Amino acid sequence: MKEMVNLLWVENLKKHFKTSYGIVKAVDGIDFTIKSGEIFGLVGESGSGKSTAGHVIVGIYTPTVGRILFKDQDISVPAIKRPKRLKREIQMVFQDPASSLNPKKTIKDIVGLPLKVHGLVNSKEELEEKAAKALEMVELPPEELMYRHPADLGGGEKQAVSIARAISTNPSFVILDEPTSALDVSIQAKIIKALMKIQKDLNLSYLFITHDLSLMRNVASMVAIMYLGKIYEQAPTGMFFYNPLHPYTKMLLSSIPVLTDEENKMKPKKVAPKGEIPSAVNIPPGCRFHTRCPFTMDICKVKEPNFVMVEPGHHVACHLYNQK
Amino acid sequence: MRTIETHISIPKWIEELELGKKWYKFSRSPLSLLGLVIACSTIILALLAPFLAPYPQHAGFYHNFMESCQGLSLKHPFGTDQFGRDVLSRTIFGFRYSLMMAGVVLLLVVPLGVILGLIAGYYREKIKIIEIVIMRIADIFIAVPPLVLALAICSVLTPSVFHAMMAVSLMWWPWYTRLTYNVTSSLKEEYFVQAAEVTGASSSHIIFKEILPNCLGSILTKVTLDVGWIILIGSALSFVGLGAQPPTPDLGTMVAEGGNFLPDFWWISLFPALAISYTILGFNLLGDGVRDTFVEER
DSSP states (O other): OOOOOEEEEEEEEEEEEEETTEEEEEEEEEEEEEETTOEEEEEEOTTSSHHHHHHHHHTSSOOSEEEEEETTEEOOSOGGGSOHHHHHHEEEEOSOTTTSSOTTSOHHHHHHHHHHHTTOOOSHHHHHHHHHHHHHHTTOOHHHHTTOOGGGSOHHHHHHHHHHHHHTTOOSEEEEESTTTTSOHHHHHHHHHHHHHHHHHHTOEEEEEESOHHHHHHHOSEEEEEETTEEEEEEEHHHHHHSOOSHHHHHHHHTSOOOSHHHHHHSOSOOOOOSOOOOSSSOOSSSTTTTTOTTOOTGGGTSOOOOEEEETTEEEOOHHHHTO | OOOOOOOOOOHHHHHHHHHHHHHHHHHTOHHHHHHHHHHHHHHHHHHTHHHHSSOGGGGSSOOOGGGTTOOOOSSSTTOBOTTSOBHHHHHHHHHHHHHHHHHHHHHHHHHHHHHHHHHHHHTTTTSHHHHHHHHHHHHHHHHSOHHHHHHHHHHHSOOOHHHHHHHHHHHHHHHHHHHHHHHHHHHTTSHHHHHHHHHTOOHHHIIIIIIHHHHHHHHHHHHHHHHHHHHHHHHHHHHTTSSSOTTSOOHHHHHHHHHTTTTTTTHHHHHHHHHHHHHHHHHHHHHHHHHHHHOOOO
16 A cells, blocks of 8 residues: 555644624634545534535635644635645535536536636637546536536536536545535435545545535545534544444444444444534533533533544544543 | 436527527516517617607707697697697607616616625625725715705706716616625625635636626616616706706606696697606516516525
């Protein structure tokens, strides 16, 4: 196996929003690294801050605190100040395919925009050719779609166009913000398959943001669980699903519906899901999960657990393991 | 999954297809079609007035007191006014002045208002001061009713069509700024704008190529509806003597002049007044049709 080099470092990243209700701590201090060629799954419930984290990394928001390094370059600055070369290398696929394509433009112009912006094409013909190539990679027929408008396409096709736009500039890192959550199940599989193939072909790294844990088991090489703006458990996929440690992870894993006995055996002991994610304005003191945790101890209510390594590569933030 | 059944590779064709769809949608409504017919007829009358009017020379200085204040007849279907001029001919020429007023005002107002609105909307969160300055100035202008300010300006300066147009323009741009500002500030939250930003597209590309095309439907609707309003205000100014001056065959001026001869010689006022209503009705119906066709429900 070839050695993997670190592509993206995220250090103590925080993003707070001032609103009329108070300060929303959407992302409140997360650390992780993504190696080149790796698929990093960032999993969490709605409201856990996972999408915000993606948006900060791609440059839609400027981090409140913290550092983001991409290929040893600091990119924790407003998007305008990022070098253009890095914008070419970091691309994003958005959650909602309906809103991520300009309804007034043709598919060719949509896919060709990043190419134009980065001066990768010199003529109309070249633009057409490269856009067609990108569409072919996502298994769309260019000759049929090039001059269509997004309204003529189905949801899955729109998302595929969105992916084609993201990969048209030949980036090294793509952030996928719930790329399949708005799609029919039958189309989801197709999109995931295309994404995996592209990842192999172009040796891309993905930050795969999703709430679908069972999907991560199949695609990710590293999984991190986010809860209320913090990462609570992070491990290589195998370890993560074989030996989940955090009560929240167990709760999520035990609530995945399964079909066979074999799958059932793999599931951790039932931890009943309880309550809902608290508001990011009023974050509970101590461990953020203690309001829903079945194993709550006194210390959980006052002291935030440290993020410790329990086995090689397997980190968890929980007082159950901090004591060891 | 596929929603396409035809195989087309010629871009021009698609353009026509898109327009064809729009036309189909528009033509479903008889009222919109009526509006289109009326609006087109006023424009044709205005453009071809010298050829269509039976007595083109009656549009300017002309008098023939032998024929003054004659009722409706075959020779003068709309009668004649106090100077013996053919009311039909003058009404046809009247469309010229009314539509010219609307045209000039909109030509000045729409680009200015739209660009300011785009800038204010796009930089709403990025550079707050731009939005504050533009939108508060717009608010100040919106607070003054256009007719009242136009009256004030035209009574201070010499009353003329030019000053009336300037006054109305001065009052009209903030509405376009407001409209575009609102559309822009919701559009810029859309992922396609963020995608363009993230990939490094310039602000001018995002404003004019990504956002503006999505505003055009709303703008076009407002333009069509405003034609009627501006004609109304122009006619009102002329009616009180602050717009076009006699003997210009402006519809508002004609209604005002004829007012002195009511009720006996009713046709002198009535036909220009009906012409104003006709134009406004047409453009309002057309505006409704344009809105239904081009402004998609979000």
